[in-house]
Amino acid sequence: MDTSIFEQHESTIRGYSRNYPTVFSSASNARQVDEQGKSYIDFFAGAGVLNFGHNNPRMKDAMIAFLQADGVSHSLDTYTTTKRDFVSRFHDVVLAPRGMNHRMQFMGPTGSNAVEAALKLARLATGRREVVAFSHGFHGMTLGSLAATANDAFRKWAGVPLENIVRLPFETAPGGTTAVAEYAEAVADPSSGLTQPAAFLVEAVQAEGGVNVATAEWLRQIQDVAHEMGALFIIDDIQAGIGRTGSYFSFDGMGLDPDIITLAKGLGGFGTPIAMNLNKPEIDDKWSPGAHTGTFRGQGLSFVAGTVALDYFTDDTFLAEVRDKGEVMRERLQRIAETHAGQSWEVRGRGMMQALDTGDGAFAKLVQQEAFEAGLLIGPCGSGGRVIKLIPPLTIPEDDLTAGLDRLEQAIETALEVK
Ligand code: PMP
Secondary structure (H helix, E strand, O other), rough: OHHHHHHOOOOOOOOOHOOOOOOEEEEOOOOEEEOOOOOOEEEEEHHOOOOOOOHHHHHHHHHHHHHHHOOOOEEEOOOEEEEEEHHHHHHHHHHHOOOOOEEEEOOOOOOOHHHHHHHHHHHHHHHOOOOEEEEOOOOOOOOOHHHHHHHHHHHHOOOOOOOOEEOOOOOOOOOOOOOOHHHHHHHHHOOOOOOOOOEEOOOOOOOOOOOOOOHHHHHHHHHHHHHHHOOEEEEEEEOOOOOEEEEOOOOOOOOOOOOEEOHHHHHHHOOOOOOOEEEEEEHHOOOOOOOOOHHHHHHHHHHHHHHHHHHOOOOOOOHHHHHHHHHHHHHHHHHHHHHHHHHHHEEEEOOOOOEEOOOHHHHOOOOOOHHHHOEEEEEEEEEHEEEHHHHHHOOHHHHHHHHHHHHHHHHHHHHHHOO
16 A cells, blocks of 8 residues: 555645555445455544445536536626526425525535624624633634634644634533523623624534534523524534434424525535525625635536535435434444443434444544454544444445444454554
């Protein structure tokens, strides 16, 4: 395996390649194959991008047809036929059935770009500066989104102060169930020295933060408190959205109506980049034309594949499969945790984002390494990397799912012996 070209010429910043020390050469649905011909089951799916698998054939066909027809592959924010198809399909499949009249704002194609735009719009719309974000939240790497990200492993590289964020504990963290109400009460006191926030920014299921699942009640409380304070309620659905948790949005059915929803990752379907915020019209109206630009807002291939991706959500068939597979994952993790009851491991998750909190980053790393040897790709997350998060493509065949869970179970056994 020759990886020397990367080691010589690519930046030290390389991260995932250190976890997966091989050179991948092809991929199909939930499998990646390296140049030695070893096949890996992918339980990481590009950090939650490849919800519809590697090289999804339906999307591939549509993209090839688009390329053959000389479709417009880059369009800034000019009108194109492919963007029209995407916007109208998204409206018909996602917004209209939910009675949502949010507007679609495109920006640079990463999640961080989406969060930056949301923060900017919230501050613009309210004339306020501070945004409430939560412990263990992950919102991106650019300075504004990094300020909202909680993990010091990322924050410490900022080089400048990360400001204008108020940090409250997430529901599942110590003090999390009461903190929002206490904060609201404190801010209401004109002598508190606190200022009113522009927005509350929250993930309904924290992904990078360790797969922490918020309840509908807690999220509704944040929404109510935000609106009582004249602040916006923003849900970052960049990783937990687009079907991952068994519904299109991670907060579907919870009686929530966010002012802004940030989307990216799986939205482009094929791994083709695109980010989009859903802004309530009265808030969106605060923008002036061109106020927030981005060269890569009009990605033709992403619109084409992203439009095909919406076909999975025209009825509940696909999402029911996601929920069933999620149950298979959860049961297996629960069985593993019960087999090793003395370890006090915890199983958490919703839909096809399931996790085993081992409480020990070094151990989770060992499991990840053993899994890699056994032909399984996983990515630890949470404080110190102690949580083994499973996010396979939603389209994974059942036998690959079972085989992947077998490999994981074996890797855990081996890691326990080596430890
Ligand atoms: N928000 C959430 C919830 C995420 O999981 C991520 C990426 N892990 C981001 C924002 C940032 O997305 P990107 O890496 O595309 O900038």
